[in-house]
Amino acid sequence: MTEGAHDDSLQPNNLARWRGATALVTGASSGIGRAIAWALAVRGVRVVATARRSERLDNLVSRVRAEHPDADIHAYTCDLLAAGAIDQMFSDLSRRFGGMDILINNAGHGRGAALIDGEVDDWRNMLDLNVLALSHCTQRAVAGLVARGVPGHIVHIASMASHRVPRGGGMYAATKHAVRALTEGLRQELRARDLPIRVTAISPGFVETEFAEVATGSTKKARETYARYPCLKSEDVAGAVCYALGVPQHMQVHDILIRPTAQPD
Ligand SMILES: NC(=O)c1ccc[n+]([C@@H]2O[C@H](COP(=O)([O-])OP(=O)(O)OC[C@H]3O[C@@H](n4cnc5c(N)ncnc54)[C@H](OP(=O)(O)O)[C@@H]3O)[C@@H](O)[C@H]2O)c1
Numbered sequence: 001m002t003e004g005a006h007d008d009s010l011q012p013n014n015l016a017r018w019r020g021a022t023a024l025v026t027g028a029s030s031g032i033g034r035a036i037a038w039a040l041a042v043r044g045v046r047v048v049a050t051a052r053r054s055e056r057l058d059n060l061v062s063r064v065r066a067e068h069p070d071a072d073i074h075a076y077t078c079d080l081l082a083a084g085a086i087d088q089m090f091s092d093l094s095r096r097f098g099g100m101d102i103l104i105n106n107a108g109h110g111r112g113a114a115l116i117d118g119e120v121d122d123w124r125n126m127l128d129l130n131v132l133a134l135s136h137c138t139q140r141a142v143a144g145l146v147a148r149g150v151p152g153h154i155v156h157i158a159s160m161a162s163h164r165v166p167r168g169g170g171m172y173a174a175t176k177h178a179v180r181a182l183t184e185g186l187r188q189e190l191r192a193r194d195l196p197i198r199v200t201a202i203s204p205g206f207v208e209t210e211f212a213e214v215a216t217g218s219t220k221k222a223r224e225t226y227a228r229y230p231c232l233k234s235e236d237v238a239g240a241v242c243y244a245l246g247v248p249q250h251m252q253v254h255d256i257l258i259r260p261t262a263q264p265d
Pocket of ligand 1: 026027028029030031032033050051052053054056078079080081106107108109110129157158159160203204205206207208209210211212214
C-alpha cells in the first residue's frame with residue numbers, strides 16, 4: 001500500500017462481508033435480541049430468530065418482511081432449557097439453512113434471588129440459561145463452522161454485571177462474570193486451533209426491555225427501574241453488535257462496555 005493511501009475496506013461497521021451469511025439470534029422475541037435480529041436482517045444477513053414465544057417471533061418476522069421485503073428472516077421456536085432442544089435446533093437449522101455463520105448468544109435473564117435467602121431454583125435457572133445454554137449453543141455453532149471450514153463470529157450478550165456486582169444481584173453477576181470468562185476462554189481455544197472464528201462480548205448497562213419485569217415479577221417495579229434516568233435502547237446494543245461484526249477479519253472486538261450516560265454505578 002502506498003504511503004497516504006486509504007484502504008476503505010478497513011472502515012468498521014460494514015456488514016457487506018456477511019451478506020448471505022446466516023445468523024442465529026437467541027432470545028429474539030423481545031428486547032435486545034429482537035433489535036439485533038431486526039438490524040441484521042435489514043443489513044442483508046439471513047436471520048434465524050429463536051425464543052419460546054412463537055407468536056412474538058412470527059410478529060417480528062412479518063413486521064421485518066413488511067418493511068423490508070428483501071429481508072431473509074425466519075422464526076424457530078425453542079426452549080433452550082428443554083432436554084435435547086439445543087442439539088435438535090442446530091440439527092434442524094443445519095438441514096434447513098446449511099449451518100450458522102454467526103451466533104448471537106443473547107437469551108438470558110435475571111432473577112431477584114439473593115445469595116443469603118434466595119431460591120436455589122432461581123439460581124439454577126440463571127446458570128442454566130445464561131451460562132450453560134450459551135456454552136452449549138457456542139459449542140454446536142463452532143462445531144458446524146469447523147465442519148464447513150468457514151469463518152464465523154460468536155457474540156455473547158454479557159452485561160455491566162460481567163464487570164461489577166450490582167447490589168442484590170450476586171448470582172446474576174456470577175453468571176455474567178462467567179460469560180466474560182467464557183469469552184476469553186473461547187478466544188484462547190480458537191487461537192490455539194488457528195480457527196477463523198472471532199468471539200465478542202457486548203456488556204450493556206440498563207437497557208429498557210422486559211428484563212426488569214421478568215427479574216422482579218412486577219410491571220410497576222420495572223417501570224420505576226426504567227424511569228430513574230434515560231436507559232439504553234435495545235437498538236443501541238444492536239448497533240454495537242453490528243460494529244463488532246463489521247470490523248475487518250484481522251481485528252477482533254473483545255468486549256464493548258456501554259452504560260446509559262446517566263447510570264451512576
Ligand atoms: N435489559 C438490560 O438492562 C440488560 C443489561 C445487560 C445485559 N442484558 C442481557 O441481555 C440479554 C437479553 O435481555 P433483554 O434485556 O433483551 O431481556 P428480555 O426482553 O426479557 O429478553 C430475554 C429473551 O430471552 C428469551 N428467553 C428466556 N428464557 C428462554 C428460554 N428458556 N429459551 C429460549 N429463550 C429464552 C426470551 O424469550 P421467550 O420468553 O419468548 O423465550 C426473550 O426473548 C440477556 O442475556 C440479559 O442478561 C440485559
